[in-house]
Amino acid sequence: MGRKLIAVLVFIFMLMPGQGFADKTSHIDKLDKLSDEALQMVKLHRYEDAKKLLEYFSEQFVAVNGKERPFTMDELRIVTVSHNDAVQATVNASMSHDERLNNVTKFRLVMDAISSNxxxxxxxxxxxxxxxxxxxxxxxxxxxxxxxxxxxxxxxxxxxxxxxxxxxxxxxxxxxxxxxxxxxxxxxxxxxxxxxxxxxxxxxxxxxxxxxxxxxxxDEADPSLWWVIISTGSIIILTLSYVGWRKYKGDKARQKNRS
Incomplete structure (x- = not known):
């Protein structure tokens, strides 16, 4: 019984979305996180730290795009322009804090739009x-x-x-x-x-x-999440039904032996 339960859990884990593409998506997720960290620095008026994060983003972006090419031409153009605006916001002292915040927020939303489904x-x-x-x-x-x-x-x-x-x-x-x-x-x-x-x-x-x-x-839920719920739910029901049937057969066999 214990081995069967472990096997079911392993199988469910394998069906979870994104596992097969973890290596591919993790790089974009890291870029997305860098854009968020840069935004947090600007909120705190730490413009120099935000600039360093954006420069590091640029290095990582070139590396990711050169290896995996996960971006379309339109995405490349939008990311490049919004990133340049964000960098300018961190170095242009004549801009108000709200203007700086808006420019970096714009870049943050772009990266989220690319990474989010x-x-x-x-x-x-x-x-x-x-x-x-x-x-x-x-x-x-x-x-x-x-x-x-x-x-x-x-x-x-x-x-x-x-x-x-x-x-x-x-x-x-x-x-x-x-x-x-x-x-x-x-x-x-x-x-x-x-x-x-x-x-x-x-x-x-x-x-x-x-x-x-x-x-x-x-939509109130991600379609891929519904697929997982339906798939794993069906597997669990089938597994429990099989275990119940085996238990029923075992009980019947024991009763027969006692007779």
Whole structure:
């Protein structure tokens, strides 16, 4: 009985997701961790330490990409640009702390989007982004010029933080459509404040944004996790059924021998 239980546990362990690809994914996970550590340093105003971590990231990134090539061309371009922005944020003393934090956060979200297969971190920005966009709409409909410009600028800053990581996870055509609406609202601010037809772009943009966030977070569990639950559950049920059947046969045999 003990040997059978051990065999079942070993078999379940072998079925756990990611085991067969541990060597391949561990390098990307390490890069992801480095981006997080750099962000933590910036939060603490330790810009020099963040710079060193980002430089070390660059060395490791070149080594990983040269050996395994785990990145697509689009990913390479996005990582390179966001990494450069993050490095500049750690050395540019003229930037405010919030600007530095936004640039390094942007890089952090990019690496998470690449390493995550389920609900990337950038989707956690849904509440602040949708909240400030609601303020943009309210200011536009009430004709409050000052609040409209202020809230729209805040929205654009937040959107810029998630934009690179969104490009990794969302279809390019949908992102382009989103950008077209945002550019229209930004470029034609006076019309959006005064014309009902232009204000319809606000409703359309809000709907597009909400749809993207909903689609990225609609599943409550990783599909691979459900596969493991179903697979291991079936194995356990079959094993217990077999053990129960063997026990039943053994009991019947003992009763027969006593008779």
């Amino acid at each position: 389920y609900q990337p971190l950038w989707t956690e920005m849904e509440k602040p982004i949708m909240a400030v966009f609601g303020d943009v709409k309210e200011a536009a409909y009430s004709g409050n010029n000052e609040n409209f410009h202020s809230n729209l600028n805040s929205f654009l800053s937040l959107y810029e933080v998630i934009y690179p990581s969104m490009k990794i996870d969302v279809d390019a055509e949908r992102v382009q459509k989103l950008n077209a609406r945002i550019n229209f609202i930004d470029h034609y601010r006076p019309q959006v404040l005064t014309q009902q037809a232009s204000q319809q772009e606000l409703e359309a943009l809000e709907s597009d944004l909400q749809t993207i966030f909903d689609e990225m977070t609609e």
